[in-house]
Amino acid sequence: MTWVNAIVQGMLLGGIFAMAAAGLSLIFGVMRIANLAHGDLMILGGYVASVAAAHYGVPVPLTVLVSMTAVGALGYLVQRSMLDRAMGLGELAPMLVTFGISLIIPNVLVQVFSNDAQPLSTGSLGTASIDLGGGLAVGWFPLITVAAAVAVLTALHLFLHRTQPGRIVRATADDRTTVRLMGVDNRRVYALTSVIAFATVALAGSLYTMRQGGVTPYEGQLTVLFAFETVIIGGLGSLWGTLAGGMVLGIAQSVGAQISPDLPLLAGHLVFLLILVFRPQGLFGRSVLA
């Protein structure tokens, strides 16, 4: 039963990974930028939520919205002031810019908030759980995060496939020159994409922080790997693949933890490498083969 439990807990953990990975996948799909700062933006989202609750008395559920707004606005600024310019300079420049951001965020956080964990408690919700019988219990909060992940991915899917702006985003991803000929300013599409991606990663970061009960500045170095692994396991360009990728990674980590407490990271990475060897296009996606 402990194994079933490990798998269930892993799936619940996977929801967060999937949410974090969705924005990464979106930015890469539309702008061909691999956002190396994605993990740190997630942690920044957690910090914004936690500071809003601790210092400004914002009710915990609303901190999520504060965080999404603040980090989403940052996404707009970063896109307009840096990434637009970088994209004109070749393939490497955008990566270097996001890399620079990934160096700035955690070190500013350390300077302002120290190395100690910044707490964010969800109170009784954090410990409440549903007993499924047979020693199996599912926490309410992890369940909410999975529901949120499904909701985010569904909303993204509907936005991209059922709305006019969504169609324009997809068209820009396919061929930005032609889109410009149709009278669309591709930079505005990029800005919109970045805002959505940054806001979703802030949501993921806030929920991650609530789930952990707190957050520390350098955790972005771990979460960026989880997000990229999720995208690659699930397969590029497939939102549902992203959900599956998050679950696979989550299960690998929690089953690894079940075997030995020092194994979860290694188990997750090894599953990722195995997927890379045997199914490089990911579980559901198009190929990213060189």
Add this chain to the structure above:
Amino acid sequence: MTVQTAPAPEATALPAVHRGGRATALGLTGTAVVLLAMAALPYLVASDVTAQLVKLCYLVALASMWNLLTGYAGMMSMGQQAFIGLGAYLLFVVNDHGLNVYMGTLVVSALVALVAWPMSYLAFRLRGGYFAVGTWVIAEVVRLIVVRFDSLGAASGRSLSDVTADPVLRRAYTYWLALVVMAAAVLGTYAVLRSRLGLALQAIRDDDTAAGSLGVNVTRGKRIIYVTAAAGCAAAGAVICVNSLGVASPNQIFGVQYSALMVFMVVIGGIGTVEGPVVGAVAYFLLDKYFAQSGVWYLVVVGAAAIVVSLYLPRGLWGTLAHRTGFAVFPVRHTVRL
């Protein structure tokens, strides 16, 4: 009706193709003089000066290797710390088996090249930013496996068992080792780039599809560079280990901050030039020497500088200078003079 006459044939002198020039001869002589002067330093100055230069030497070596990977073969790696760490840790292994640390450094880089070869098959499944993160994951896996060996100090690092006893001699030897590693990295890069492989690499960097269609074996070229850069980083890792007589913690030697350093040095100095990483390493060395005590803010400055330079000075310090003046100490490109 007019009769068109064929234009008179132009003067038939063939355009002269050449590489370098007088400035280059000066530059190479200068390099030789600098290296010789640096080699003589242990006889001339106090050992704390050379101790600091050890750091500069391995920084130059690391930057050159990252430049070879990214600037010439188009592979942005965030995982070179895998090889830095392996270099340091394998040095423990060969040192425990009785090999001195100086010869050990050579052996270790060969061993790491052997390890990097199969790893490249894994890493090459990805490209672009995904390659960057893939190499980072591989580095994490290497770290997580290394810390499972108790004989290597597990999670708490360890010290070298057999080093030169006399501190003055040890410092001098360490410095010379670092100097050799640096010279090998820079001059080795230059030699590779002047070869046929170097030409292929630059074609790959500019457009790998086009290079492939012209008959360049893209994957082979990339693989050779990946393995070479791994060996170079392992040598630098061994130097770091010798310099501090061991490894303080696996998290430090396998830390992603080494990748951050390499990115910074190469971008500031000038990516895709042989001289750029050297300039960048000197810049970082000075920055580190004078501002490291200002704590974390200084890393923020490093990050901001990387952004500003890649946006507004994409050629870097040396690259901009070389582009304006056409000067190169290590000329790689051919110039046609009509």
